[in-house]
Each structure stands twice: as C-alpha cells, then as structure tokens.
Amino acid sequence: MLARQHIPDTLDLHAIPRHISAMSILKIARMGHPVLREVADEVADPNDPEVQRLIDNMIETMYDAQGQGLAAPQVYESVRLVVYLPPSEDDDERDPRILINPVITAIGEEIIPGWEGCLSVPGLRGMVPRHNYIHLTALDDNGDAIDEDISGHHARVVQHECDHLDGVLYTQRMSNMASLIFESEMPHIFAAHQAEEEASDTASEEEEADA
Numbered sequence: 001m002l003a004r005q006h007i008p009d010t011l012d013l014h015a016i017p018r019h020i021s022a023m024s025i026l027k028i029a030r031m032g033h034p035v036l037r038e039v040a041d042e043v044a045d046p047n048d049p050e051v052q053r054l055i056d057n058m059i060e061t062m063y064d065a066q067g068q069g070l071a072a073p074q075v076y077e078s079v080r081l082v083v084y085l086p087p088s089e090d091d092d093e094r095d096p097r098i099l100i101n102p103v104i105t106a107i108g109e110e111i112i113p114g115w116e117g118c119l120s121v122p123g124l125r126g127m128v129p130r131h132n133y134i135h136l137t138a139l140d141d142n143g144d145a146i147d148e149d150i151s152g153h154h155a156r157v158v159q160h161e162c163d164h165l166d167g168v169l170y171t172q173r174m175s176n177m178a179s180l181i182f183e184s185e186m187p188h189i190f191a192a193h194q195a196e197e198e199a200s201d202t203a204s205e206e207e208e209a210d211a
C-alpha cells in the first residue's frame with residue numbers, strides 16, 4: 001500500500017505540494033461508454049508527474065470501490081496503465097502493483113474457467129475462460145522492468161486488466177452467456193459447486209472481486 005501522507009493539524013493547502021494534496025477518487029466508466037472500447041495509447045514517460053498522480057488516484061479509486069484491479073481506461077484515461085492487488089493468502093498484506101505498458105503472452109495451451117467481475121460492469125459476475133499461464137513484461141511505477149511468468153488467479157487478474165487496454169470487457173471473453181449472473185445470486189452458484197465438489201472431490205475457483 002502507498003504510505004499515507006502525513007496531514008498536519010493545521011492544513012495550509014498552499015504549503016502542501018500538489019502531488020500530496022491532489023489525491024482523489026475518480027469516476028469509473030461503465031459498460032457502454034466509448035472509452036472502454038478504445039485501444040489505449042502507450043505511456044510515453046512513466047516518471048511524468050501526471051502519470052504518477054494518475055497512479056495514486058487509481059489506487060485510491062480501486063480501494064474506494066473495493067475492486068481488485070483498475071485499468072486507466074476505466075477512469076476515462078486511454079493509456080496503457082493498470083493497478084491491481086496481486087492474490088495473496090493474507091488480504092491485509094497485499095500491496096498494489098502497477099503495470100505500465102504491459103505485454104502478456106500465453107504460455108502453453110491450458111485454458112481454465114473462473115468467475116470475474118468488473119467495476120465497469122457493476123453488480124454482475126460471469127464465468128470467463130483464461131490462459132492459466134502467461135508471461136508478463138511491463139514497467140513499474142519507478143520505470144523498472146517487470147519480466148515474469150505468472151499463473152492461476154494472478155494471471156486471470158492481469159489478463160482481465162490488460163484486456164481493458166485493448167477495449168475488451170470480460171463479457172466479450174465469455175463462452176457461455178448463461179453464466180452471466182447478478183452478484184447477489186452467487187450463493188446459489190456456491191451451493192451448487194459445493195454439492196458438485198462433495199460428489200466429485202474436484203477443486204473449484206473462488207469468487208473473484210471486481211476488476
């Protein structure tokens with residue numbers, strides 16, 4: 001998590017640098033807005049203060065919306081920038097990750113289904129097939145290179161977010177639209193999965209947060 005900035009008891013806005021005082025919650029674009037269909041532009045300079053300010057605001061917005069990830073086009077900025085919370089055993093210890101100009105390539109052929117939600121498609125969940133293993137390259141918010149193989153739920157979140165940079169929503173990746181349901185009805189799905197697991201003893205995907 002970004003370090004919380006110290007706020008003095010007596011607040012003199014003129015004395016606080018803009019990058020500290022300007023953190024704000026951004027409006028999230030919803031399915032149907034053209035910005036979500038655009039192919040986003042590369043970030044020219046990761047160290048540009050405007051880019052750093054956008055990253056800070058996107059992280060604040062993601063936390064405020066209780067999402068797991070957020071891509072810049074979801075806040076009306078058509079640039080190739082993503083923030084997300086990597087999956088972790090301990091939810092309290094997850095630091096946000098920043099991907100600038102990410103590029104992903106599939107490793108192998110394995111495709112697995114999993115539930116996804118999206119802050120731009122509020123209230124819904126759908127079952128989406130994704131690559132189980134991918135290679136990811138990107139720059140972080142310091143401009144340092146990320147170059148790694150990731151898998152499973154982590155790979156799913158990154159594929160979901162990178163799709164936003166190419167104007168694609170998870171609903172367009174679904175193979176069976178019958179699995180597009182309201183989040184509030186998920187308990188029915190869990191009950192059915194539990195019954196299936198007890199019958200076949202197979203593992204199932206956990207519910208996904210919005211991204």
Ligand SMILES: [Zn+2]
Nearest residue numbers: 118119120211
């Ligand atoms: Zn999304």
